[in-house]
Amino acid sequence: MKIQTPKISNDLNLYNGNPIIFKENYIQDILFINTTIQNIENSNITIDSCRFDHVTFKNIDLDQTEFLDLIFDHCEFENIHFTKSTLCRVQFISCRCMGIEISDSLLENTLFDACNNAYSNYGMSSFKKVRFENSNLENSGFVQCKFKDIEFNYVQLDDSDFFNTNLNKVDFSTSQINNIGVSDNMLKGVIINPQQAMAFLKLLGIIIK
Numbered sequence: 001m002k003i004q005t006p007k008i009s010n011d012l013n014l015y016n017g018n019p020i021i022f023k024e025n026y027i028q029d030i031l032f033i034n035t036t037i038q039n040i041e042n043s044n045i046t047i048d049s050c051r052f053d054h055v056t057f058k059n060i061d062l063d064q065t066e067f068l069d070l071i072f073d074h075c076e077f078e079n080i081h082f083t084k085s086t087l088c089r090v091q092f093i094s095c096r097c098m099g100i101e102i103s104d105s106l107l108e109n110t111l112f113d114a115c116n117n118a119y120s121n122y123g124m125s126s127f128k129k130v131r132f133e134n135s136n137l138e139n140s141g142f143v144q145c146k147f148k149d150i151e152f153n154y155v156q157l158d159d160s161d162f163f164n165t166n167l168n169k170v171d172f173s174t175s176q177i178n179n180i181g182v183s184d185n186m187l188k189g190v191i192i193n194p195q196q197a198m199a200f201l202k203l204l205g206i207i208i209k
Contacts (some may be wrong), residue, residue, distance in 0.1 A: 001149055003129050004109040006069040006089045008049050118156075162186075172196060 012031035021027055022040045028048040038058035046066040056076045065085040076096045085105045092110075097117045108128040115135040126146040133153045140160045147166065152175045161181035168189035177196055184204050192200060 001129060001131065001151055003111055003131055004089050006049070006071050006091055008051055008069055008071065012049075012051060 009029055012029050015021070015030050015032040015035060017035060019037060019040065021030070022037070022042055022045070024045065026046050026048070027050065028046075030050045031053070032050065032055045033053040034055070036056045036058065037060070038056075040059070041061040043063035043065065045062070046068065047070060048066070048068045050070050052070070052072045052075050054074045055072070056078070057080055058078045060077075060079070061081045062085065063081075063083050065082060067082075067085065067087045067090050069088070070090045071093065072091065072095050073093045074095065075092070077098075077100050079099070080097070081101045082105060083101065083103050085102070087102070087105065087107045087110050089109045090107075090111075092112045092115050094114045095112075095116075097112075097115055097120060099119045100117060101121045102125060103121055104124040105122075106126050106128070107122075107130050110130045111133065112131070112135050113133045117132075117140060118136050118138045120137065120140045122145060123141050123143045124145065127148065127150045129149045131151040131153065132155045133151075134155070136156045137152075137160055138156050138158045140157070142160065142162045142165050144164045145162075147170055150170060152170070152172055155175040157172070157175050157180055158178040159180065160177075163181050163183050164186070165183070166186045167182065168186075169191065171191040173191055173193040173196070177192070178199060180203070182203060187200070
């Protein structure tokens with residue numbers, strides 16, 4: 001699956017350290033590097049064509065926000081809530097996103113590579129051309145999600161929930177899926193390896209003698 005990459009200018013303006021920028025409706029062409037952004041609450045804004053390099057985010061609540069053409073490289077997210085938002089052509093590279101909430105949102109052409117997203121929540125979100133690669137998603141929630149072209153490549157998904165989410169054509173074969181929660185009527189077409197098949201039988205209450 002080919003994912004579109006962020007379209008970002010090579011000539012970005014350096015962030016001046018004033019968080020008032022996050023009270024604006026449109027943020028574009030900014031380079032954020034080695035800084036902390038915290039205690040931001042806003043809605044109906046657009047963050048477009050920006051790069052975040054070694055940035056720490058704390059206590060951020062953004063509702064109905066557009067995240068377009070962004071790269072988050074070696075960033076940390078603490079107490080972060082993105083709800084009813086859109087992420088399009090966004091990359092998270094080697095980020096610590098434990099507990100992040102991206103719920104009731106649309107993720108499209110989005111990549112999470114080498115990230116720690118344990119305890120994250122994506123409930124009621126739609127995924128179109130999204131890849132999780134070499135990442136930790138243990139104890140995460142994908143409840144009532146819609147998947148269209150989603151990949152989990154070498155991902156830790158132990159104890160995560162996929163209730164009321166159709167798993168047709170979702171490939172878990174390279175990932176760890178111990179004790180995941182699924183809806184048995186939405187398993188048709190899921191792709192797993194032989195070792196995982198035994199675990200799925202247990203989830204369905206099937207006893208093998």
